[in-house]
Amino acid sequence: MLSLSVNGQAYPVDVPDDMPLLWVLRDVIGLTGTKFGCGIAQCGACTVHLDGQAVRSCVLPVGSIGNRAITTIEAVGNTPSGQKIQQAWLDVDVVQCGYCQSGQIMSAAALLQRTPNPNDADIDAAMSGNICRCGTYVRIRAAIKQAATGKQEILQTLVSAPEGAKS
């Protein structure tokens, strides 16, 4: 019987040591905010924090976690960086289907906690492991910057009716 600390709560779980955390969270504990996208650490949908670090829960055997603290999307809003990121995500209206977004937000929150004012290269390094099939990357970049600086990133690119464009 393992005991996992998830979002500040202890969960005793009776599962094999090599079972990936993702399935323990989703199917045993019942926290379904963390998503399954690929199972091979290529998409980032399953990202959670382990002592504040972003990890891919689909390939993380629960037996290797020990007493490290697990934070999932359901509680990342309780951390200052998670709160900022979630707010920016709303302000910039990042989500589309939303399926990848738990993972995106977890990766972004870990980035902001570590690098409060990330540049493009920092964002790439932290976010490139997270795939979004809906193509929200442009807004993800904007939202991270907005979360960091508090400065509003343009929500809309220009809407215009220039000369010659009128019908």
Next chain:
Amino acid sequence: MTRFLIIVVLVALLGMGAYFYLNRTDTAEGTAPPIAGAPSSADVLARGEYLTKAADCIACHTVPGTGSAFAGGVAFKLPFGTIYSPNITADEASGIGNWSDNDFVRAVREGIRNDGQHLYPAFPYTSYTQLSRSDVLAIKAYLFSLPKISQANKANDLSFPYNQRWAMGFWNAAFFKSQRFTPDPSQSQQWNSGKYLTIALGHCAECHTPRNFGFGLEHGNELAGEELQGWRAYNITSDPQHGIGAWSDSDIASYLTTGHADGRGSAAGPMAEAVENSLRFLNPADAAALATYLRTVPAREGKDPITIDATAAPTLASNNAAPGGDNANADNPGLKLFEGACASCHQWNGKGQQTSYASLLGTRGVNDVHGTNVTQILLHGAGPHALAPNIFMPEFGNAYSDTDIASLTNYVIGHFGNKQGNVTPDEVAQRRKQL
């Protein structure tokens, strides 16, 4: 004219004499040092099973995944063509069911089939020649206790002259010496056991010893590393810089039996297969013996020596989640690929996340400026294997270009090995063809 003919005949006779002299068979039965996993007191089948595993027969005689055990058919792509391993189950028609003990022993130790034809040295009779008759027969007994599989052998696909089996007699004359293992009384019993495991059963030299122009093993350069079938078999001499001299006993034991040693790397490719099929079954005492022997293998630099930088500056300057201290700028194509597909497991500090198998710092792969094994692993993936059934690296060869793989490999060498990798897209294209 007559004189000339006499000379020709004399030379021919001398040649024949030499041929037969060099091809002479060691007639000794041979004795094996004690093997902890196969004590002589044990049942012959139990011994046979252990020895079969220690000799890794299954790797070459079973098609991975789909094939029946020991039914052969595994392809070996050599520079001069493809050969297929034969069926060694006890099936009379397609296997070796009607081989006598002597047939079997001769094949294993001399490389000659029951019909008198030569075997190719892809079959390591060059190493197995050291085995004792009793051990060879234990293996035979074990194989014959298994289900007979009726599966016809595949014809080899070799070009002339390599398809001339008789010619192997000359190869043997040049490069093969029939010789049983003889214990060295000046060394410990453990050392002798280890040597037998390394040289005879484990046939480590077949991959790890450099080969000469004629594909013969370079004696005198034992275990100093070689490239084979597109993979680099590393230097496992006691050289602390280029070999495994700096590894602790537990590093070695762990690597042999789990395919991974922290800070040393994880086995992939053929070595992973050897761990999976063979080495992981070694009894701890035997693994320790093997390590004991390896420690005494004279230190050699080998060719294209790999110098490990276990404290690569760019890696140490990075944290788990972000790079630091790289010469590569943010637009480096290798870096971009790494941050997309690799960093979430390997991490920028090379520590490996989710599993220690993903750690890179201090491994030989990332310190090899030719990027041989890194390229292979990227192209073909690694694992999972039996001991770590859920640990694997996906293959990227099908969706990533030669240039992608080359730039990624060079980036990895730069970042984790602190060296300039020199892999070119062309080389990656060659590697693709090798497997």
Next chain:
Amino acid sequence: MKIGPDSPQDKHDDIDLGRRHALQAGGLAIAFLWVGGTGVASAMINARRQPGDAAAALADGNPTFAPNAFIRIDTSGAVRLVMPSAEMGQSIYTGCSMLLAEELGVGLDQITVEHSPPSDELYGIPALGGQITGGSTSTRATWTVLREAGAVARTLLVSAAATKWHVDPATCTVDRGVVHHTPSGRSLGFGEVASEAAKLPMPDKVQLTDPKDFKLIGKPMRRVDAADKIKGATQFGIDVRIPGMKIATVMACPTLAGKLAAVDDKAARAVPGVVDVLRLDNAVAVVGDHFWAAKQGLQALKITWDHGVNANLTTQQLRDALADSARHGKSIVARDDGPQPQGTLVQSEYQSPMLAHATMEPLNATVFVTADKCEIWTGTQVPARAVGEAARITGLPQDKVVLHNQYLGGGFGRRLETDWVEQAVAFAKQVSYPLKVIWTREEDIRHDRVRPMYHDVISAVLDANGRPVWYGYRTSGGSVLARFAPPAMGKDGMDSDAVECVAEIPYDIPKGKVEWIRHDMPPGLVVGWWRGVGPTHNLFVFESFMDELAHHAGKDPLEYRRALLQKSPRALGVLNLAAEKIGWGSQPLPARVGRGIALGEPFGSHVCAIVEVEVTPQGEVRLRRAVVGLDCGIAVNASSIEAQVQGGLLFGLSAAMFSDITIKDGAFEQSNFNDYRNLRINEAPVIEVHRVINTESPGGLGEVGTAITAPALANAIFAATGVRLYKLPVDRHLLVQSPDALKSVVSAAVHAGRDVA
């Protein structure tokens, strides 16, 4: 036609079935129009029809005020809006909510949204013949009816307040869920008048807000579903948890159309947590207490497949046959303006690959079959079809099949199919407990219903100035429509989707001949809708060829197109807009950097994309920037428009750069994101969307960006390298500067900053 993310913009007020419109509506919309013709259209979405059944109302929390199927208000004043369509990322819930809320008089921050229960009667889209999301129909069908539904509710609430105050309703106003009577300074919240309003008779005529007074419509609004999605609180199909539920994962025969011959499940059953092993004639499922056990079990199975007729099938065989049919096959003519005139003939052939959807949420369905009921939880674009299939498989009457739709983790047309639901029902029917079937990503890709492959032959006759006076187009490929809705095929067997965006073109080319050669794929290779089907290859071919013609004439691709657009002002408008915004021709570009234009009128919108790329000497393509000029008519939500176009563009770029489903031994070779590569954030360019403001009727959006990307990319690559790509995805070997470039160690790219803009 529109398959993927739908959007409020997809509205055509008048459904014109004349040739041009029919062709523009194309494939899926046509299919739905046909389905809609079955006569059920009368009993559908309606501003005044209430959920009549008491049980349904109870299940719905028995709201105090429910004047129609879309609006629920209780005495606390809480407003719930029920969404007729499915939300798969396209922001339709926000669009529908805006229409309802605009007229109801509430802010989007004051409402909650809900999935509709399955009911063709209450939520059926007449044009689609049921509760279906697709075909660019959502807003077209709901634009009026939802505003009217909001207005009905507002009228009743105002009447109730006015009655209370004994004033003329006309003197009352509504703002943010409160009815005001300004002259007397009185106000009442919706909740306070809800009970009274519920008792009033349905108003016959309601006044809709004058568009100039719109508070919500036309503004960039935040999505109504975002708050839950950023907290992981949104329930997708894969998140459904039913008491007693077990979880299965599946492997179907990897060989297309292959069957299950035998399976040895001894080892699988020994895996801790494995509950059951279930079989169908072509698949096997392992059931576990959790997914992990099921997956471990699946890996432990020893399966023998009967590979069947496709055992030796390869992509190359398909390609060769397709090429042959494009060149020599008997065609169905979509357009023929008479004989080919004299002049210089230019001809090219293009090939487009099969494409998977790889929706971020792998396919899944939870099904509970009992003796007299089948309950299904899944995210689907076609609940009605799914219910029909479940009824067929279980033998239950349709009204005993209950489907709870869920948020969709991506649709892109994949969830217009029902194959995985059918499979899950067939498995669930074998067990006594609720069964959640989750496909692994590998299964999701290997058993995708792919966008078909195409082979297209395009030609033109040029006059002395290099201007086309005639064009010819022969396209060969499988037909999605023919399977999806056979009677929707043209009377001569024409698949309108096959020639969409090429039978009608914005350019002034006097004559042309457009032909389709139907080339069916082998059994088991099922082709499906994608994020655009016909236009995604037709525009690639046509716009690549326009570039070829410009090159042939020695003209700048922008100027060349402009000269041919004098009769298409809206197309010219977006071309000029995009060109201006990217600064076409204003500065010389660095070596091996190029820009490519693509222009088209897919899905009733007018769009021009200009993509800027850099190609390294080793042939790697770096996307630097993309600028889009868009004219999609009137906007409901300007924010979603931008998001849809950016997303569509990235979806198309990802496919054009990397995607190709290939077949070996009758099975797909790709399986997961390691070998079916997807564009990542560090490879994505900056994308600017510039929109023309007008009041034209809305065009489609979700697929517009996808369809227009590939030719822009290919043309940019040509501009950078001089290499014309006749085949997708981009073959980087063709772009190598010289063989020596591959012999040298890869160098870093020239700086291709995303801050360039």
